[in-house]
Ligand SMILES: Nc1ncnc2c1ncn2[C@@H]1O[C@H](COP(=O)(O)OP(=O)(O)OP(=O)(O)O)[C@@H](O)[C@H]1O
Ligand SMILES: Nc1ncnc2c1ncn2[C@@H]1O[C@H](COP(=O)(O)OP(=O)(O)OP(=O)(O)O)[C@@H](O)[C@H]1O
């Protein structure tokens with residue numbers, strides 16, 4: 359199983375939308391996928407319609423009171439499983455911070471699970487911050503996917519997440535940048551084009567060719583608990599995330 | 614001086630855009646305003662074109678190594694001053710967490726400054742999280758302004774920030790909700806209208822009448838280091854934030 363963090367400390371750039379829809383598209387293509395909601399907000403959990411999962415989350419495994427496998431729940435989509443978030447998860451930041459291994463706690467917790475996990479890929483949807491949950495995700499992951507909104511503040515923050523990835527390599531030498539995914543691209547504006555050009559110039563080999571356009575349907579889908587391939591199967595959002603899943607697999611298989 | 618936190622743990626909802634442009638509009642109307650960037654990302658700092666301020670930030674005052682007044686810098690706008698952010702600020706979360714008064718540290722630091730501060734209003738631009746910096750801001754503030762993007766996930770998170778405000782009242786009984794500000798409203802979509810209706814139904818007395826529309830100029834302005842009233846003085850963004858500043862003052866004076 360390959361473990362990928364979906365992370366960017368800038369808020370609202372499309373981390374959850376990307377983690378949920380990329381997972382759904384990979385499951386549609388026959389891959390077995392585990393989506394882990396590491397954000398106490400629980401947006402990925404509600405985006406798949408999993409409201410009440412009996413408080414399951416990574417919280418108890420992180421504090422050593424449950425096994426990872428106890429927290430896995432099926433979704434109604436074939437081959438797509440989830441470890442949901444619960445509000446306890448916010449408490450995990452404080453509890454993990456007090457441990458000696460506060461940086462590598464998640465890696466240890468997942469360490470015995472990963473080798474026998476029945477999944478091809480697992481994605482960690484990270485909260486918008488440089489706190490414990492996000493750094494734990496980077497310390498545990500094989501790769502990080504960086505969704506990047508086509509806006510000025512998001513571009514400004516890119517060097518920061520790249521710097522953090524460099525620093526985490528101190529504890530996780532395996533960590534690589536799996537790619538930068540341009541999101542909420544609005545072809546009618548110069549700003550989107552400028553940000554895209556800038557990123558393509560400085561991160562030519564890392565940025566995905568697939569661009570996710572701004573589409574209101576992507577914003578509507580989570581209110582119905584549906585990934586975009588169910589909510590609007592033939593729209594621009596579904597087409598883009600299917601193309602992203604194809605490009606993702608090409609990179610993985612070429613890796 | 615009145616101290617207001619601009620906060621919402623949901624990312625990308627318009628906290629910085631609101632803090633910067635409301636501050637600029639109030640200064641334009643003759644108020645003396647201090648904008649404090651409490652987000653290590655430093656978006657409010659760059660939105661006013663203050664790139665290099667010699668590392669000034671609230672970091673040293675928070676750890677007791679400098680006075681608040683040392684960190685105040687002028688902007689090129691009359692009556693608008695700033696305490697910028699620097700990357701050290703990320704370290705403040707960890708250092709403050711270790712103090713006994715980790716929840717009220719900012720309030721103590723500002724306590725001796727506020728009574729003699731030469732400002733009418735101070736706004737704290739908060740990072741997207743439920744961490745130390747945000748809870749410190751709420752523990753110190755007289756009121757909290759909650760920008761709310763007209764999207765499903767943002768609506769889902771509203772009960773969370775309201776709950777956190779309730780909890781903080783334990784250490785800051787003075788804290789009130791100054792208002793909910795609807796942002797990035799797109800009149801062409803049902804989603805925006807649904808979210809607005811929902812918020813008006815449950816928070817009728819708290820939500821501002823002024824709605825901030827989605828306008829690409831608001832996204833472009835920070836790349837020039839300009840508030841919207843300078844970048845596009847007669848556009849929909851400037852008009853909306855001027856109307857918001859008027860409604861804000863009416864509430865303040867009526868209070
Ligand atoms: N391509 C898109 N087009 C239109 N809306 C989008 C798109 N991608 C995401 N959204 C919407 O934009 C908002 C922000 O996206 P999302 O919540 O996925 O970002 P995030 O980075 O996970 O946010 P946070 O930092 O709070 O975790 C959401 O309301 C989402 O529905
Ligand atoms: N009304 C608007 N219309 C169009 N774009 C907007 C509007 N308000 C904000 N933006 C843009 O949307 C993005 C998110 O806004 P902003 O950064 O102010 O949110 P935030 O809540 O401060 O984010 P964070 O959670 O990362 O601190 C920015 O790129 C900003 O320029």
Ligand SMILES: [Mg+2]
Nearest residue numbers: 373374397401
């Ligand atoms: Mg998210």
Ligand SMILES: [Mg+2]
Nearest residue numbers: 628629652656
């Ligand atoms: Mg901000």
